[in-house]
Amino acid sequence: MRSNPLQAGLETGRQAAPFVIFIFGVTGDLTRNKLIPALFSLYLKGSISRFRIVGFARRPWTRESFRQEAEKMLAGFSEVEKSVKEHFLDQLDYISSTFEDEEGYRRIPAQCEGFPNRLYYLSTPPDSYEPIIRKLGTLGLSEEKGGYTRIVVEKPFGRDLATARELNSQLGTRFKEDQIFRIDHYLGKETVQNIMLLRFGNGMFEPIWNNRYIDHIQITVAEKIGVGTRANYYEHSGTIRDMIQNHVFQLLSLTTMEPPNDLGPDTVRSEKVKIIRSLRPITHNQVQTHTVRAQYGTGYVDGEEVPAYRTEEGVNPESRTETFVAMKLFLDTWRWAGVPIFIRSGKRLSRRVSEISVHFKEPPHQIFRTTYPAMNRNTLIMRIQPDEGLTVNLNVKVPGYLAEMRPVNLDFAYGSAFGDEVPEAYERLLLDAFIGDSTLYTRRDEIEASWTFITRILQGWERDTTPLPSYLPGGSGPEEAKILIGEENRRWRKI
Amino acid sequence: MKALFSPSQVEQELRMLQRELSPSEARASLFNLVIFSREGLANPSDKALAHLLGKRAARIIQIQSTRATESTMSVTARCFPDRENRGVCFQEVMIQNGHDNAGVAPGTWAPLLIRDIPVYVLWYDKLLTNREYLVQIRDQVDKIVFDSRWNESTGESPEAICAVIAQDFVAKGFLVSDLAWKRGLALRRITATLFDSDEGVAKLSQISSLELTSESESEAHLYALWLASRLDWHWAGRSARNGGTTWQAVDRQGRHVEVHFEQCEGSGDENADGETTVRMMTSGDEEILVNGTPGGCVDTVVPGQEGQRHLFLSPATGQMLLEEVDSLRSDYLYSDAVLLSTPDVKHRSPARDDADIG
Numbered sequence: 001m002r003s004n005p006l007q008a009g010l011e012t013g014r015q016a017a018p019f020v021i022f023i024f025g026v027t028g029d030l031t032r033n034k035l036i037p038a039l040f041s042l043y044l045k046g047s048i049s050r051f052r053i054v055g056f057a058r059r060p061w062t063r064e065s066f067r068q069e070a071e072k073m074l075a076g077f078s079e080v081e082k083s084v085k086e087h088f089l090d091q092l093d094y095i096s097s098t099f100e101d102e103e104g105y106r107r108i109p110a111q112c113e114g115f116p117n118r119l120y121y122l123s124t125p126p127d128s129y130e131p132i133i134r135k136l137g138t139l140g141l142s143e144e145k146g147g148y149t150r151i152v153v154e155k156p157f158g159r160d161l162a163t164a165r166e167l168n169s170q171l172g173t174r175f176k177e178d179q180i181f182r183i184d185h186y187l188g189k190e191t192v193q194n195i196m197l198l199r200f201g202n203g204m205f206e207p208i209w210n211n212r213y214i215d216h217i218q219i220t221v222a223e224k225i226g227v228g229t230r231a232n233y234y235e236h237s238g239t240i241r242d243m244i245q246n247h248v249f250q251l252l253s254l255t256t257m258e259p260p261n262d263l264g265p266d267t268v269r270s271e272k273v274k275i276i277r278s279l280r281p282i283t284h285n286q287v288q289t290h291t292v293r294a295q296y297g298t299g300y301v302d303g304e305e306v307p308a309y310r311t312e313e314g315v316n317p318e319s320r321t322e323t324f325v326a327m328k329l330f331l332d333t334w335r336w337a338g339v340p341i342f343i344r345s346g347k348r349l350s351r352r353v354s355e356i357s358v359h360f361k362e363p364p365h366q367i368f369r370t371t372y373p374a375m376n377r378n379t380l381i382m383r384i385q386p387d388e389g390l391t392v393n394l395n396v397k398v399p400g401y402l403a404e405m406r407p408v409n410l411d412f413a414y415g416s417a418f419g420d421e422v423p424e425a426y427e428r429l430l431l432d433a434f435i436g437d438s439t440l441y442t443r444r445d446e447i448e449a450s451w452t453f454i455t456r457i458l459q460g461w462e463r464d465t466t467p468l469p470s471y472l473p474g475g476s477g478p479e480e481a482k483i484l485i486g487e488e489n490r491r492w493r494k495i
Numbered sequence: 496m497k498a499l500f501s502p503s504q505v506e507q508e509l510r511m512l513q514r515e516l517s518p519s520e521a522r523a524s525l526f527n528l529v530i531f532s533r534e535g536l537a538n539p540s541d542k543a544l545a546h547l548l549g550k551r552a553a554r555i556i557q558i559q560s561t562r563a564t565e566s567t568m569s570v571t572a573r574c575f576p577d578r579e580n581r582g583v584c585f586q587e588v589m590i591q592n593g594h595d596n597a598g599v600a601p602g603t604w605a606p607l608l609i610r611d612i613p614v615y616v617l618w619y620d621k622l623l624t625n626r627e628y629l630v631q632i633r634d635q636v637d638k639i640v641f642d643s644r645w646n647e648s649t650g651e652s653p654e655a656i657c658a659v660i661a662q663d664f665v666a667k668g669f670l671v672s673d674l675a676w677k678r679g680l681a682l683r684r685i686t687a688t689l690f691d692s693d694e695g696v697a698k699l700s701q702i703s704s705l706e707l708t709s710e711s712e713s714e715a716h717l718y719a720l721w722l723a724s725r726l727d728w729h730w731a732g733r734s735a736r737n738g739g740t741t742w743q744a745v746d747r748q749g750r751h752v753e754v755h756f757e758q759c760e761g762s763g764d765e766n767a768d769g770e771t772t773v774r775m776m777t778s779g780d781e782e783i784l785v786n787g788t789p790g791g792c793v794d795t796v797v798p799g800q801e802g803q804r805h806l807f808l809s810p811a812t813g814q815m816l817l818e819e820v821d822s823l824r825s826d827y828l829y830s831d832a833v834l835l836s837t838p839d840v841k842h843r844s845p846a847r848d849d850a851d852i853g
Binding site for chain 1: 581680681683684686687688690691693695696697699722725726727790791792801803804805806808826827828
């Protein structure tokens with residue numbers, strides 16, 4: 001095609017070519033709370049202009065009823081003119097069908113008329129993935145003809161290595177890897193992306209980002225809430241599947257990966273997968289010394305009495321599902337040799353905190369007296385949420401005649417610079433899928449590498465029949481976690 | 496000699512005011528914004544600042560030229576809690592410039608700028624009569640933002656504004672941004688998409704005339720200059736024709752292209768360009784139409800293609816200002832367009848605007 005001179009300089013690279021998106025399981029909460037508002041927001045920003053949104057679900061909705069439902073989903077956009085909303089809603093259509101019925105799928109090509117590109121979004125429970133992927137494949141709907149055909153798959157991507165491989169294999173039989181977008185919404189958060197900006201957009205960090213200067217790293221993803229209404233899901237997942245295998249590992253790889261040569265999807269993801277592969281395996285015998293798992297007991301959070309995990313509605317009273325995990329990890333790389341990385345995640349802790357703290361070594365020779373001997377080490381804290389920002393802990397002189405020092409904080413709050421709202425993670429991720437940028441999506445090898453590591457731990461835990469420790473709600477986790485980090489005179493940061 | 500103020504006292508007062516309004520914690524200022532305006536000439540700077548409030552902390556210096564004999568100065572602060580309940584504050588210095596011209600003197604306001612953060616000027620005063628002053632303050636500031644649509648309302652001609660901007664700023668590599676140009680981005684994007692196919696690209700070389708209807712002559716002028724610069728037309732400037740304004744251009748084949756502009760009534764809504772219309776005629780007697788409809792959409796008609804409706808909302812002034820204060824880059828398309836209107840001016844690549852422009 002000849003190049004259009006009028007497009008020169010106008011390409012932002014962030015505008016989607018015309019497409020149809022098919023949302024499987026469109027009647028669910030994800031569509032209501034995230035997908036339709038995100039698509040409308042992209043439309044308002046001009047990032048998508050020619051498109052069709054087709055819902056695909058069992059419920060006997062019609063095109064009209066889908067539009068009426070979608071209109072309710074846009075209630076948060078009350079300031080937008082009615083005509084603008086109507087134009088958006090005009091682009092919606094609906095296919096009422098079960099995921100097994102071929103007839104529903106046969107209506108897909110007609111919906112794509114005039115649109116060369118299509119994207120299938122699986123917003124269904126994981127047990128529906130297989131029939132949908134199979135039908136799309138057998139009916140030739142996964143093929144690319146004159147445009148792209150992509151598929152977005154929501155987590156969980158399996159529950160261990162075998163099931164993850166099975167899902168990847170089903171996808172791989174019908175779609176090429178560059179057609180598959182495995183979404184982990186955590187990566188769509190501005191705050192998570194900012195880790196890369198901080199590390200590689202500033203020249204001052206990389207020279208000291210290694211085992212010569214860093215003593216250890218801590219990664220914390222703490223929640224204040226309990227299992228709530230998710231007991232059915234959580235009983236089969238636990239913290240290790242719900243948080244560690246995906247969100248915590250994303251933070252780990254972004255914090256420790258080598259600088260990518262560019263921001264190309266494969267360049268960044270290749271560096272991330274190298275980190276996961278370099279995790280020193282925790283053998284079955286080491287799970288007791290390198291991992292801690294626990295369940296929250298009964299107690300108080302914010303002054304309110306809360307039940308123990310095993311007495312929550314929907315939870316087996318004999319459950320061995322963990323609500324807290326801490327681990328001591330090592331990366332077998334030149335840069336990180338000998339630097340322990342402590343990760344922890346749990347429910348019903350004292351507050352909701354996600355952060356990465358990098359603890360530097362003490363000066364080789366300390367000539368000053370310190371009033372806070374336990375806090376001699378400089379620490380760099382990347383706060384993901386809440387109050388996203390950066391804190392550097394430095395030692396300064398205490399005023400007076402003595403050469404005494406004490407730590408102070410050098411604080412930067414990201415929101416301080418930019419007080420306005422950041423875009424929803426789904427907005428960014430959907431747009432990336434439309435334009436084919438898979439940098440913030442998870443690649444097959446990354447999924448399998450993380451499950452390889454996690455599955456070994458899961459197997460070790462299965463053999464371990466000792467009772468699970470419990471911890472007090474509203475605290476910082478079980479005593480065992482403090483012992484895990486305290487062995488070498490280190491301590492967790494307060495939550 | 497009487498001093499208008501003491502900088503250290505101003506700083507102290509600003510700190511106190513901010514502490515009163517945001518006792519827990521306030522965000523650090525990201526930039527300085529110096530706003531020039533003139534008594535009697537209404538402008539949307541207050542509305543634009545309201546859009547920024549709570550989103551960016553800044554030092555704002557407002558300098559208004561008044562009919563008073565002597566210049567005066569006062570300080571104030573406004574804080575708005577962000578989502579983390581921290582104050583995002585404007586530290587504001589209000590200078591009323593009198594006949595003594597002490598208020599506009601760079602020596603008055605420059606010491607009040609916070610060092611080591613960017614300095615933006617938002618200019619809501621005449622451009623042509625203040626040309627020398629603008630050149631003089633270039634050393635103090637990083638970017639000048641103005642709105643030629645607003646200047647048009649004060650009687651300044653779009654062609655004269657382009658010439659001054661091209662000669663004094665763009666050619667010197669100084670960063671300038673015209674909000675009228677930014678407002679036209681949606682229309683430029685929609686226009687560009689009409690020619691994305693091979694047939695579309697072929698039609699570009701057949702454009703024989705252009706009819707533009709818009710609320711603003713300045714925006715129409717910039718749109719025509721954009722089209723001309725992208726299509727490598729020679730710009731011949733304004734020509735006489737009854738009813739409206741006509742500009743002449745010569746395309747790459749040496750054929751004359753007439754651009755006719757007709758002004759339409761404004762809707763009063765700053766981000767709705769409902770009445771904007773672009774009608775392009777080709778040498779093959781085909782008509783390509785971008786037709787604005789009330790309600791924030793445009794319909795496009797291209798021969799041989801299905802008609803389409805596009806969302807068409809111009810950004811509010813506050814939104815454009817927010818984008819400007821987040822960036823120290825210039826749009827090379829704008830530079831190309833204004834330089835085309837002033838062919839005797841040579842462009843010097845700006846040192847601070849090297850890579851990744853646009």
